Amino acid sequence: MFFPSAQRKDQTREGLKKKWARWRDIIYVQPIEEIRAYYGEKVALYFAWLGWYTIMLLYAAVVGLIVFFYGFVHFDNSQISQEICTANNTLMCPLCDQNCPYWPLSDTCTYAKVTHLFDNEGTVFFAMFMAVWATVFLELWKRARANTVSGWNLYNWDEDEEELALELINDPECTIKKHEHSYWRFMAVLLGAAVVIAVLIGIAQALVIYRVVVTVSFMRSSWEFLREHANTAAVMSGAVLHYLTIVIMTKVNRVIAGYLCNLEKPRTFTERENSFTTKVFTFQFVTHFSSLFYVAFFLGRYFSYKWRLMKDRRCRVHGEDGSEDSAAECWRTNYRLGAVHVFSLFDEFLEMVIQYSFTTIFVAAFPLAPVLAFLNNVLEIRLDAIKMTRLQRRFVPRKANDIGIWLQVLEAVGVLAVITNGLVIAVTSDFIPRLIYLYVYGPCANGNTEGINCLSGYVDSSLSVFYTKDFEDLTQVSRSLYTNVTECRYRDYRSAADYSFSTQFWHIFAARLGFLIVFEHVAVCIKFVAAWFVPDIPQRVENYNLDMKKQHLLEELSMMPEESDEYHKEGSPNSYRDFLMDDRMIERSTEV
Template identity: 50%
Template structure:
């Protein structure tokens, strides 16, 4: 009816302290201390959903009540809130089973089950309570029988975390890890502990990376290599067909200067340092983690065994899920993973084609600046497109990884999480790094030579490296992806949840206003009603309902983002010495951004107990090994370090040890170039006479290109084979030296401090003595 004000439910009024009888409002009761609720379920009222869905909703609530779980129902407008409280007996069973477990133990000093543990237990029970049709809570959520499920934030602890941790002004302060652990559980605490340790240990490589950068900057103007490029009158061959003309090597003076910033002798030492640093980081992390894990009394914790305990607590007659292995399923999953990787690599090939076509279009364009820098422009456009592909493929990779986990039919959630992590990281790694591997190891090496260029579909020539080297192309690619990824991701990571919360707040504004006035009429009653509402739980439930939803893999997203960044920081650091500095700056912001988001913008994560970061430690160790191989190949294959070394000691002016007043690298650039003459029939067919006209209008009969080939028959020269042999020798030597250093570092640094080992020893001894004394009694 128009103007009719809907009356609140009896449950709501009882909770607020107002009693209604036969429609008449009685004297308000004194405020009652609210009960602590372990979990909240939210659904639509019967008027706003199908009757079949309402039946399932009612049936599920009845199943919970059969387990002696107290359910408090509050109806307001079109929403139904169910406050879930588990009985004390459930937690007593859990404590007892932990005490007798082999791999999980309960600290004797914990006489009261903390709320974080209560939430974890109730969360498991809710997800493993089916209705008669066999549908669980997850199925009912997909069917929209329930709109939301969440555990409540604790206001007092939430304010404490905001003050000490989740604020921007605390960026340069330490983290209250123990407080985070008490509120969010060990799994979240270990993520922030790892992220903080990773950020702290990024300081040395960031400083050394800046020093390497400054070392290149110190020789910015005095290097003979730069002078030779900037003062050269060498005419270079056209970079594309038709409209592209010959060009002067001196036109790329700026590019040569940038190349020297990231391709110098300091890069080699820095790459070796970063490979050893990755090992030291992991070894010191194990020590750092061991100290906190020992303090939290979870050193022997086993997640799979806890799941078994929770199954018994939920249903004493449960049957265990047996371990199974299917070769057919494993083969199918392996085939699907391989096919997915091939698809991702195929996208890399498409990216290469895009860059080739973009370079041609830019070179043939009317803008002179773009025509002169067509290759660099194509590389930048390719990097931006690569970032867009990464954004799209991230969603696709997640869907595929989840489907593959369903095919595997893993035994427990812990196994599912591990399997999903490995697959998702593998897909993401190829998505991020396939293009970088092409730029690092194939760009400019398979494009052919004048008179014998390699073409795509017989039409478009492949890209070429700059005469100053290919490492700058890799640097440009990495810089654009890292900056875009970290900047845009952080912006969306913070503004997305904030905007969603704002939208939900607008939707529930009417509901909140009704709670604030408690349906009382005059102003004095409204004030008193507001005080009663402050004591009720409805306002907390509404505020938590407005927050952004979280799930079991919310923390996974944060870990994946940081591990991908760790990959960027270590694998191709030889091409980008400033990567650790960018990672350090990003992580200082990331810690507070994640903290603010987790404490204020998102619903509370279900606290999970663990003693390690799980399979991520194996992923990080694999990245450390790959970093050694990749950096060795980047220096040995991608950079000009080896050709310069060979020239200095074999072909340069200092080769015979007789030159004293001349720099040993003089003449290197001309030595690295080969000549193509128009008198050759293949060259004449390759380039038209119009292309052999310099910008100044001079006709030339020959041009230079970067390669070690004979000027007569274009065969590879002995210098090429010598450089190739030295490249392979360097890669083998580099990897063996660094791997030995990694093993020595891993052996030298114990995985746990001696104090931690001694504390665990005495703790086990005391517990065994207690058991023995109880046995004698």
């Protein structure tokens, strides 16, 4: 691809610094055409996608705030929170079997109120909304992409064809790489990827076990402050370990993905890029999945460049001020900027797609995720602009007419988000137990709803009784505050006689399974309907491409040689071109 050296001032690095890489322009639309003129279509499409993603996040953020404020309005009015906050006489069983005390249920009053902010009646609606939002976002992006690349005359551009053409231009006698497929090589790569994923899952499980063990150890500590804040200390130390794991495994994942990619022996650069992208994203997805706040606020925020590079150093090309030293100094300054490579843009995409995964997958547990993602992206666009124009060398411009394999990754994340949100609502939250109590076991189950809260008594029904005489012999309970305790409560649905599951447990279990099946089927159906309802390509673009095809076909037909006179017969077409363009032949073939 040829990029002219003579560009308009607003299409140079200095022009982009003034028009794009400034905080004062944070609310303005990005100059995509100028970005394309300087960095090429691939970088321009990344920023076009990022801008579109940020705009669509605004709608999800508004709905998420509505759900959050709905819980906030009922912050103090929740019947469940009120019952927990007044349960001073309800003793809960110790959290460990060695020197852990009984504790009143009212100690979790604040936690119960905060939980209601996110786990309320609006959560189910918001999860369904986000399933539709993810589909509409991708479908509208396909339309926006079609509009953009059609204006660049790249809609039907084929990267593999251009790569082959470049090889033939460099060496007309070159040997073309044939398509090959080795099942043994495929199985080796698949096995290697499975081993890496298993190791990453094992590390995550080890961190969970670490938290449990450390919490118990801190609770047994002789230091009173550490005992009182055992859980907080365990969470903080676990977060530090998780951060170190992410930093280390991010580097390891890239090395392993590169090795597996080489083992596959991809035929073209596009195949190599797609293979590398899929593997690294999969490994990073597993590594980061429990790190929502890390991804939202810290990932990609650290630059290994000195502050002095943030200064706006203006360079003039040779001839503008008549000094060769000025141009040479400009070149030296640009050379000292951070190096870029062919996968530099990959890192930016990876960060945003990981964030998109958390925004959609965890939305049922954290409705404010779209809000945080939106605020992050508003800053991310300008940070990336500043980084590219002031801290890094210029990317090698590359053609592109889409975001590549990332679109398939986003679609897969959308399907996974439906499954995960259904599991969060059905299995993790109290939404289903509350419904079962409301319509089967609660005071309103018989239809009488006058002067009574239908969730009255829910907390007591969700706690089972454990008799202290049934403690194991090795169990040592701290009795510093409570003595002569004969029973305590724990969160479950079990019979006090033999500790077997109660009838209420099986009702809840069946309802959870039924809700999960219905929710996911309805959400998937809505996704498919939304995908069908929103065409991928606007009619204007389709008609434009149709006109271009007609024009190209006419040009090709006009260059075809006329057939010899021997071909001409009475009633026959005068030429092969006439034969192709004869409407009667077209109608006749249609009738047949």
